[in-house]
Amino acid sequence: MGNNIRNFNRREFLSHSLTGLAGAGLAGVTGGKLFAQEMTPKADAEMHRKEIIQRTLGRTGLKIPIVSMGVMNASIPNIIQQSYEKGIRLFDTAAVYQNGRNETMVGDVVKKMGIRDKVIIITKEMTPENRNGSETEMRDKLIAGLEDSLKRLQTDYVDILCIHSCSTAEDVNHPGFNEGMQILKDRKLIRFSGVTSHQGQPPVLNAVAENGAYDVAIIAFNFALAGYEELSTAMDKAAAAGVGLIAMKTQAGGEWWKYVHNEELGEVNQTASLKWALNYQQIATAIPGHVTPEQLDQNFSVAYDFAYTEDEKKYLQSKNVVLGMNFCRQCQSCLASCPKGVDIPSLMRVHMYAAQYRNFDMARYTYDTLPSQKSLAQCRDCATCTAQCAFNRDIDGRIQELKLIYA
Ligand code: SF4
Ligand code: SF4
Numbered sequence: 310m311g312n313n314i315r316n317f318n319r320r321e322f323l324s325h326s327l328t329g330l331a332g333a334g335l336a337g338v339t340g341g342k343l344f345a346q347e348m349t350p351k352a353d354a355e356m357h358r359k360e361i362i363q364r365t366l367g368r369t370g371l372k373i374p375i376v377s378m379g380v381m382n383a384s385i386p387n388i389i390q391q392s393y394e395k396g397i398r399l400f401d402t403a404a405v406y407q408n409g410r411n412e413t414m415v416g417d418v419v420k421k422m423g424i425r426d427k428v429i430i431i432t433k434e435m436t437p438e439n440r441n442g443s444e445t446e447m448r449d450k451l452i453a454g455l456e457d458s459l460k461r462l463q464t465d466y467v468d469i470l471c472i473h474s475c476s477t478a479e480d481v482n483h484p485g486f487n488e489g490m491q492i493l494k495d496r497k498l499i500r501f502s503g504v505t506s507h508q509g510q511p512p513v514l515n516a517v518a519e520n521g522a523y524d525v526a527i528i529a530f531n532f533a534l535a536g537y538e539e540l541s542t543a544m545d546k547a548a549a550a551g552v553g554l555i556a557m558k559t560q561a562g563g564e565w566w567k568y569v570h571n572e573e574l575g576e577v578n579q580t581a582s583l584k585w586a587l588n589y590q591q592i593a594t595a596i597p598g599h600v601t602p603e604q605l606d607q608n609f610s611v612a613y614d615f616a617y618t619e620d621e622k623k624y625l626q627s628k629n630v631v632l633g634m635n636f637c638r639q640c641q642s643c644l645a646s647c648p649k650g651v652d653i654p655s656l657m658r659v660h661m662y663a664a665q666y667r668n669f670d671m672a673r674y675t676y677d678t679l680p681s682q683k684s685l686a687q688c689r690d691c692a693t694c695t696a697q698c699a700f701n702r703d704i705d706g707r708i709q710e711l712k713l714i715y716a
Pocket of ligand 1: 636637638639640641642643644653654657697698699700701702704
């Protein structure tokens with residue numbers, strides 16, 4: 310008996326909501342039928358190859374291990390070096406991470422090891438708070454931002470430059486960004502262009518598929534998104550258009566579960582979560598953010614074998630995990646339910662960075678990007694939050710906790 314997800318009807322799989330599965334007693338983010346599928350020889354060969362499994366990143370043609378590194382939370386250069394020595398070849402950073410120090414750290418390690426031609430470096434520019442000005446000004450800001458990043462990274466080019474945090478089709482289709490990316494490609498300062506998205510991922514992916522100006526999309530993808538049909542359809546569309554898909558936030562919070570549900574959940578099974586995302590064949594690689602050698606070992610073991618172990622199956626199927634999985638899908642459905650127009654998805658992300666990742670710099674940074682008319686300042690007069698989450702996330706609870714931190 311095998312566990313081949315590729316034999317499983319993915320739409321059927323994704324259509325099972327977590328709550329529904331838990332309520333039905335099936336309690337598996339992987340869907341009750343998943344583990345009953347026979348393994349095809351091809352899938353079996355990939356899952357158990359015992360060598361580093363690689364996939365191709367869409368039309369970039371880059372072949373990369375299915376496990377890469379999100380450097381955002383790392384502050385020790387050694388972990389980057391150890392990641393390379395393990396076999397990781399793609400490193401994801403951004404201009405805003407640690408105020409540029411994250412890029413500098415990546416650049417230092419790559420230079421010291423002499424491995425620039427052996428690694429793929431992703432960086433990102435133009436976070437939402439920087440998006441003001443004319444199309445020409447935005448184009449020039451993008452170019453200037455990348456030039457600064459190249460200095461910090463100590464390299465002549467980056468492999469993939471992304472527009473940071475797109476949440477609408479307008480972000481993707483912005484003429485200044487599109488033109489700027491083309492100029493940077495022509496000047497050979499970047500090899501490929503991309504976007505990242507935390508919020509409104511379906512419209513962003515649809516726009517990327519139609520626009521043609523971007524080669525890569527980095528999306529938040531984890532088993533909290535099971536049942537989000539609109540997203541899976543947009544992922545299919547983007548992949549069919551040749552867009553390379555990279556999964557971030559694959560562990561869907563990790564420590565967050567312990568923080569909220571310590572008694573019920575016990576230890577978080579990181580590899581089970583990572584495997585769930587990689588079982589989706591359109592995802593070329595995932596960028597978990599390991600910060601210790603132990604986490605690196607754990608994450609990179611999945612690059613050799615992403616078939617679920619019996620323990621991982623049990624974990625993913627456990628009722629507590631399904632019920633405890635409370636990750637905000639960043640779908641934006643709640644926006645209309647706040648009478649004051651607060652950017653609730655961004656506040657949920659602030660909460661995630663603080664409570665889950667314990668990355669208070671990133672939490673503060675994200676918090677500070679919100680204009681006051683959309684921020685927590687508007688919530689002060691609400692004793693209870695009346696906004697409605699389409700997926701029953703506890704908006705009120707998180708708003709109240711944010712008030713304790715930021716009031
Ligand atoms: S709080 Fe709920 S409705 Fe709002 S973005 Fe998150 S998952 Fe969607
Ligand atoms: S607390 Fe009030 S202002 Fe804040 S999100 Fe909820 S309903 Fe909107």
